[in-house]
Amino acid sequence: METRLPITKNASIPESKPAISETLLISLLLPTRGRPELVKRLFKSIIDTAEAPNLIEVILYVDDDDVESHHLDGGSLHTRCIIGPRQSMGTYNTQCYRASKGQIIVLVNDDMVMRTTGWDRELRTMHDRFADRIYLGYCNDLLKKGGLATFPILSRKTCDLLVDPYPAAYAGAFIDVHLFDIFKRLQHQGFDRFIYLNDVVFEHLHYRTGKATYDETYKTRGRFQDDSVFIQLSNSRRDSAKRLLNALQGRPQEPVSTTSAVDEPRLPGRSSLFFYFKRTFLDFGLPLRWRTYLWVWFTLRHSAAHGLLRFVVRNGGNTKSSS
Numbered sequence: 024m025e026t027r028l029p030i031t032k033n034a035s036i037p038e039s040k041p042a043i044s045e046t047l048l049i050s051l052l053l054p055t056r057g058r059p060e061l062v063k064r065l066f067k068s069i070i071d072t073a074e075a076p077n078l079i080e081v082i083l084y085v086d087d088d089d090v091e092s093h094h095l096d097g098g099s100l101h102t103r104c105i106i107g108p109r110q111s112m113g114t115y116n117t118q119c120y121r122a123s124k125g126q127i128i129v130l131v132n133d134d135m136v137m138r139t140t141g142w143d144r145e146l147r148t149m150h151d152r153f154a155d156r157i158y159l160g161y162c163n164d165l166l167k168k169g170g171l172a173t174f175p176i177l178s179r180k181t182c183d184l185l186v187d188p189y190p191a192a193y194a195g196a197f198i199d200v201h202l203f204d205i206f207k208r209l210q211h212q213g214f215d216r217f218i219y220l221n222d223v224v225f226e227h228l229h230y231r232t233g234k235a236t237y238d239e240t241y242k243t244r245g246r247f248q249d250d251s252v253f254i255q256l257s258n259s260r261r262d263s264a265k266r267l268l269n270a271l272q273g274r275p276q277e278p279v280s281t282t283s284a285v286d287e288p289r290l291p292g293r294s295s296l297f298f299y300f301k302r303t304f305l306d307f308g309l310p311l312r313w314r315t316y317l318w319v320w321f322t323l324r325h326s327a328a329h330g331l332l333r334f335v336v337r338n339g340g341n342t343k344s345s346s
Contacts, residue, residue: 050125054115
């Protein structure tokens with residue numbers, strides 16, 4: 024039986040086509056493993072809701088041992104499938120990005136669907152909001168909503184300025200929080216480049232909301248494995264925010280490494296709690312509310328990882344609020 028997806032009409036999207044950026048290619052980066060049916064569901068939602076599916080490309084990364092996913096076909100959608108060894112989530116997204124051609128780059132999941140008719144037109148309109156094309160856009164995922172850029176949208180120019188927008192050190196989570204943190208730093212410097220499209224719904228059908236089954240892909244992800252990586256990349260995020268700030272202020276860029284440097288890992292124990300405090304709450308490059316949130320959140324996650332607060336942390340690498 025064919026599954027029909029409900030579609031949300033966005034009243035804020037104009038009927039006439041915009042004169043600017045109407046032909047820009049949108050690249051959806053999609054690492055996937057063991058979920059061919061979910062990918063087909065996503066493809067269908069894209070085709071059903073996009074105004075110009077011919078101006079959308081989907082770049083997939085599929086593990087070489089995931090044979091059932093090797094022949095995924097988007098039909099009328101332009102798709103490219105990269106087949107390779109199992110990698111970190113950061114590496115998957117980086118490989119997809121390098122293979123993409125669009126000027127608007129969107130990280131997507133196989134456990135999501137597009138609900139809003141004309142979402143692609145809205146993304147192109149968003150792309151024109153700032154002449155310098157430096158922004159972090161995101162849509163309403165019906166879970167984190169405005170609190171986190173769950174499916175981050177960047178211009179290619181922003182990706183190039185960040186140099187390494189999707190660090191390979193992230194095994195499976197925190198890329199969304201990583202990018203959000205960079206733009207929080209930029210916001211703290213007086214440049215608010217967040218664009219939240221509340222009326223454009225990219226629904227996250229996550230198992231923790233009862234919208235999906237707890238499958239093998241979810242099971243193999245370590246809940247806390249990327250916590251220390253996020254903390255260790257704080258200096259990298261500081262440098263990334265500085266590059267964006269330099270671009271906005273017309274200043275020359277300093278030479279940078281092509282990959283994000285990860286500090287030496289911290290051993291578990293009481294010293295880790297002070298490490299979290301020092302690298303979050305005492306990070307004065309961040310707004311007070313955000314760094315306070317990070318400090319409390321990571322302290323709770325650290326405690327939960329060591330069996331002290333099993334009932335507190337339930338959402339892996341996701342946050343509940345970041346305003």
